[in-house]
Amino acid sequence: MTFYNLNVWKKFLHYAILLRLKTLGKVVLIMKLVSFIILITCLQIAGDAFGQQDRRISIKADSLPLTRVLKLIEKKSGYRFVYRNDLIPANSRVSVNVNDALTEDILRKILKNTGLTFKQLSANLVAIAPEEKVVTGIGITGTVTDVFGHPLPGVSLRIAGLNKGTTTDEKGQFHMESPSSATLICSFIGYEEQKVPVNNNTHFNIVLKDDSKGLNEVVVVAYSVQTRSSLTGSATMVNASLYDKAPRSSFQESLQGNVTGLQSTNGSGQPGSVPSVHIRGIGSITAGSSPLYVVDGVPVVTDNLTDFNVNSLAGINSADIASISILKDAASASIYGSRAANGVVLITTKTGSQGRTKISATIQRGSNQLTIPKANYPLNTREMMELLREGWAHKADGSGEAGFQKELAARGVDTTVNTDWINVLTRHGSYTQANLSAAGGSNKTKFYVSGGYYDSKSALKGVDYKRMTGKLNLSNQATNRLSFDVNLSLSYQRANAVGDVGLMANPVRSLVRLQPWLKVYNKDGSYDFSYNNTFNPVAVLDGNSRTGTTYGLLGGAAAKYIFTDFLSFETKISLDLNYARSNTFLAPGFGDGRNTNGWVTVNNSLWNNWVSTNILRFNRRWGNHGINTFIGYEAQKTTNTGNSSDASNLLPGLQWLADASKPEKVSSVSNANSLTGVFLNNSYDYKQKYYFTASIRRDASSRFGSLKRSATFWSLGTAWNIYREPFLQHVDGINELKIRASYGSNGNQAIDNYASLSLYSPGNDYDGKPGYVLTQYPNPFLTWEQNRPFNIGLDFAVLKNRVSGTIEYYSRTTSRLLLNVPVSSSNGITTVFRNNGEMKNRGLEISLSSRNIIATNENEFSWRTDANLSTLKNIITRLDNPISALYYKREVGKDFYQFFLPGFAGADPQTGEALWYKDGSKTATTNVYGEAQRFYQGSALPKFYGGITNFLSYKGFDLSFQFFYSWGNKVVDNWGPFTESDGSGGFGGSSKLSRLTYENRWQHPGDITSVPKVVFGGTQSGLSNQISSRFLYDGSFIRLRDVMLAYSLPQTWLKKANITEAKVYVRGNNLWTYVKDKRLTMDPEVPVTGDYDQRPPVFKTFLIGLDVNF
């Protein structure tokens, strides 16, 4: 309030000096004056008519100054005139000669051509002020450009509420006068209308965004933004509605099925865990094949930060993401040089825009459930007994039922117990997400600030995840030339995890393996530890804890300086800091802690990743020729330090190191890597029809051999916007048509920090004396993996833009693979790091968008369908020696995930024994597992995959649903030999058989089935190491991944509450799944490796949400 009052008084003083007041004799006038001042400050004078009792006067003047004439009129008419002296043209002279004329008409006459007008304020008081030209107008100038800085000529600029405007000239510049507090409305066909408050500024750089989609859409690309029509490479922007406020903890999960050529698989119900993302196939064998993630220009750390699957990228709140771009080929990605081989994911966070502060709030609540259908539930005691009794008979030792009963008693099996382990170990999970953000700013300073909260309790007990995020993006236009940007993200993540994969503490293992006759509790209420090596799964969940906590800070400060309209420089320094802690507590008396009096492990680590980027840009057009160039320099250093401590013998009820009396072990981590790069990117176009791009980058990395530390990467691209050619302008039905192609080279450096050195490693002490051992051979020639991507694409829009899409074909060859080349163990190590081998990926990517029904207004029905399909063919083209892995074999001519297992030939119809093929010819079978040779059994890579999403809307209702499909891949249940052990485990506590065995087992001679007979304690089949194609399934599936029904509340209701927009919705994930292979009873969504491994399953999520914007 004080501020406001001060302004009023300032204005008062200002006008008191400027106003020349005539015949100011009477005090009463002061009041009128005040009201007039307010009026003249706030309003423009529009009317020029007097009231009804106008006075008639006569006056004669010959070329007198206007002020003199006005004084004469005042005298004769009795009106008092008020005006600002400085607004009366000083040298304007008027001639007038009238008799008995209305004062009103005289005034009109003498003010003609002076730009002044008048208004009667009261009976005797008349104001004279500039006509149209506002009394307080200021001169403003500015430039209007598109997002790339191209000047836009012919843009219309209006002042809100005034019938006044101008257009930009050839250079996109304008100048006009405007009230200092007015709002400029800037509009141009094909671009979004923009409102800019003047706020006493005199210079404006207005950037207009395209309002149309298709080829005019803006795509965020490496170090820049571009329209799709100017792209020569393959870069996909992900529709924000697909990830914004999705209930998934990591944004990568939302990419699945929405981006061609991208596979994002989680295969784990642990929220916050690292989804594996592969862009255009498998790029490497030993080095990482994850894409490079760049968040607001910072290549970030993406490691698994804790021991329990907490992913640094999950610390990004998807509600803060403005755009996600996926760069797939050379022309778009090679500018990232040594890290671009596996594609790049660019994330840009939201920023504020000029104008009113917009506040947006979201809240979602929901629940999680297991995806296991009832029909696939584990066997109960009755069913298990039926199988084992049958197995006892097949054992044929002549002891019969009596023998079975004796064994039951000897093993202490209580058949009256029937524990439903699913019921015991799972729950209705809950889920909450809330976000609040505010965005706004003036033309000088803009801001975006947000806070987010995410809390998920999974359907699997013991699996929880919590996240809190904070975000601030601030930009300031210091001068016409200099601007600053600051961004800051804070995140806190905490995950409670359970033992995973093969651990006995893994509850998923207990779900499928523990016998139904085992009890959770003894009669006295204590835990029953008589089975599963004392790992009573409920006691483990209740007593032990595994917690991963991370604190993340991603901050950057940037400055940009514009030298001339075509030359600018920007510099940015960023810090990506992550601190992570893992706490493990193992309670005494059972499970992992059974031989201790409590065990605690605390692991702390710090990732410090700083990046400096400097870019000089040159953008200019000469008539038909356009050049868009930037040259940059980047330096990055990432260090990881940490320590881990274990201690035991804890005070009762306490779980920290200090509560322990016996230190057990300590260790540390300390390593670093650094990288520098110089890059140049150049784009040339002719008439915006023909585009040619070229980029080059030279990188040097600490990770490589001293002799091969630097390498150069490049790309070439071209595009032809055919639809801009005259001959296509008149072809109906084709609205957009473009072809583009690119080729180039980029690299991969995702290897150990010191991979090129020959090392002796510590930690090999003996009898209390420190020791080290040889762990690594040197390779001073170690250098980047080289990827050569070729891409050709066609973008089109036809039938009045109803159908649009992109068809792309790619082929990329990765050579000089960074490979842990297996060598004879007699060298003391098993692998040496070499650049060796070559692999190819190729595929077709099709994405289509069809506007099936177009609404002309929001109350009509509209329907859009987006669909995409990707194919993938991976092949190893060079490898000196084959590489055998547990389930796979890598060899020239095969793909990277070829299963190589003995072939299972089903059950012998006569004997019920398991049969295996002797070899890959499948001509002969054997009943001895050890005689079966391994052979190729198909690949874990799908032949094709993609998604179909429908968007429907009608009168404020929006419905969208997405199907994801993956087809033609094999999955291996690597724990199948345990759950399908054919009775070999007898009454063993963790030898429960699968429902598949129950339903399909061989029972009588002549039965044709793939499941052998159950033999109690049998060894012919069902031993845990008899992995074979028996446990290999067709992994093809279709899943209803996302359904959302939303209702936007009518504006009429909202206005009263000052709400701009409000939307309520229900949303569900993974609600329905079709699995091709009916034998496959587990969830078909597995990591790209195609194996189960007893991970927490994927859940169904169901939620309701509310979004409100103020």
Place this chain on the structure above:
Amino acid sequence: MQKRYTYGVIILLAGLLSACNKDFLELKPDQATETGKAIRDLPGLRAAISGVYSLMQNENYYGRTMPLLPDLRSDNSFISVINSNRYRNQDQYIVTANDVYTTDSWNQLYSVVANANMVISKGPAISLLPSAADSIEAKQIVAEAYAVRAQVFFDLARMYAQPYNYTANASHMGIPIVTITDVNAIQSPSRSSMKDTYAQIISDLTTAIRKLEESKSTAFTTGRINVYSAKALLSRVLLYKEDWQGAAAMADNVINSNKYALLTAEKLLSDFKITGNNETVFEIVNTAVDNRGTDGLGYMFSQDGYGDVLATNDVYNIYAAGDVRRNFLKKGKRAGNGGEDPANIITKYSDVTTFIESIKVMRLSELYLIRAEARAHLGRIPEAQADLNVVAQRADRNAPPVTATGQALLDAVLLERRKELAFEGHRLFDLTRTKRSFIKYLASDKNIPVMWPSTKVILPIPQRELDANPNIRNQQNEGYN
């Protein structure tokens, strides 16, 4: 004003460019030593030999597999119906070339060889130290490396190749012999013949003995190789080679050194586990810091650990009631719902809380048994009987003196070896080098007869090695594909 900003920006740029000079990319590891800088002085040499022994602690060597497997794959032990799925292929005799234990042991043993090679090649330069004490220690360390290398070659040969006497002139395949490790040259050795394999082992051990004697080192701990343990190991090698004279002489040498003494019957059970007890010639020391945890050998036996490996009734029954060694077995119940009851629980190694049990590689009693066997073959029957009595009567005061001769005496030696050395990693090798058929017992009263000769009593060359080493690709053991 604007100019100042311009300059500011330019200065910033220049500053950043100059900050990133060449050193920026020269990052050295904090937590490892580059090979060129390792083993350059006595502390480095000490660290290297500690590293060599440390590798022997691993579960894929003496930490678990080496003492466990020869008993599991013969008639002494089996995997319970309740198990953690460890060593089941071995137990069931369905090992394939992809078996993880087979592969991991192969890799682990050769990494000991390579590290010993590094000590052998870099050590001599250090043994020319000015200080006499330091020079003695350096020479002794090099000698130790020779002996350890021989030991590993011998263990590799026992596990992955048929015994020395499998062919008349030992011309069958032995193991790849690597005596030089050069980080700048990758080797792909093929398998040497068994004759050459033994020649290398014996040469290494004699070198070790000679160097230890020359060094005049008086260092004597059970956890490291000294001149006596080197001779003891050589004695065992010569026994396998059927060089009875040599084996007897070497055993003689150790027994007569008076450095060792058999534990009394009363102390055998309690003191067996003690590191550095009087009868231990060589052992792999485990301290509390090593903390083998769930990978410890005791974890496989103790019912508070995995407890998967149980003794057969067959082995339980060879002991007389008064034999204290029977108390290394305990009649009990296999832990867990549905476990064997009664079960023969092995207690020779059983510590699952501190994991400080050291793994016995060689004890004095074995030397008596080696000498007994050698003397029996040499026709020195009374001496052989006397040696046998020393071992048998130490454990069972009431054991009748051995009177057998000829084959019966040899059988008695073999039986005594089974009793004395059970669960210490000898049984399978004793059976195969004496060309015996036997019965492999399994859980649930099943068994597998193993007839001599058998291709399955030795492990396959790991598929990983065949893939990586073209020179061995066609040298897989018979019976494995």
